[in-house]
Amino acid sequence: KNEVEQSPQNLTAQEGEFITINCSYSVGISALHWLQQHPGGGIVSLFMLSSGKKKHGRLIATINIQEKHSSLHITASHPRDSAVYICAVRTSTPGNQFYFGTGTSLTVIP
C-alpha cells in the first residue's frame, strides 16, 4: 500500500468548472505539499500546509490532520491549469523524507 493515495488519477473538466483533487496519507507528517508538473516535467511548488487552509489566486488547499486528508481545489478552471498535480507529504520521523502520490492528471477543455 502506498503511503500517499491520490484521487482521481485522471480528471477531465470543462473550462470554468470547480475541480477537487484529493490526497490521503497513512504516515505521520510534519507538512504536506501540493506540486504541479507540466508536460515536459517541470515541477512547481503550489502550497505547503501543516494545518488549515491556504489560498493563492484560484487555487485553494486544505488539510485535515486528524483525518489525514488534504484537498486541492481549483475554481473557475482554465485550460492552462492542465497539468499533473502531485501530493507530497514530509514525514515527522527522523530523516524527514517525502512520500509522493502518483499524481492526478488534469485536462481542462475549452
Add this chain to the structure above:
Amino acid sequence: DGGITQSPKYLFRKEGQNVTLSCEQNLNHDAMYWYRQDPGQGLRLIYYSQIVNDFQKGDIAEGYSVSREKKESFPLTVTSAQKNPTAFYLCASKPQGIHEAFFGQGTRLTVV
C-alpha cells in the same frame, strides 16, 4: 533570488556512460534529497543528505552515487550499473527543523 536549481532540464546520454545531474541551492538548507519518477509512479527516494559530508541511501539507491562536499551542492551520478536510468529526476532541499521545503524543476534523463 534564493532557490534550488537543477540542470540541465533535459539530458541525453548513451547507454553505458555515467552521467551527473546537478542540484544547487543558495538557501543555506541543511538537507537535500534526490527522487526519481517513472511513468505512472510516484516519486521515489534515491539518496538524501542532512549535513555536509554525510548522506544516506533511500529506497532505490542501487546504480546511483552522490556526494555532499559543499552545503549548496548535491550532485547525483547515474552510473552504468543503473539498469533503467531513463526517468525524471527531482531534487529537493529543506532547512533542519522547519517544515518548508523547496523543489527543483527536475531533469528528464533519456538514455539511448
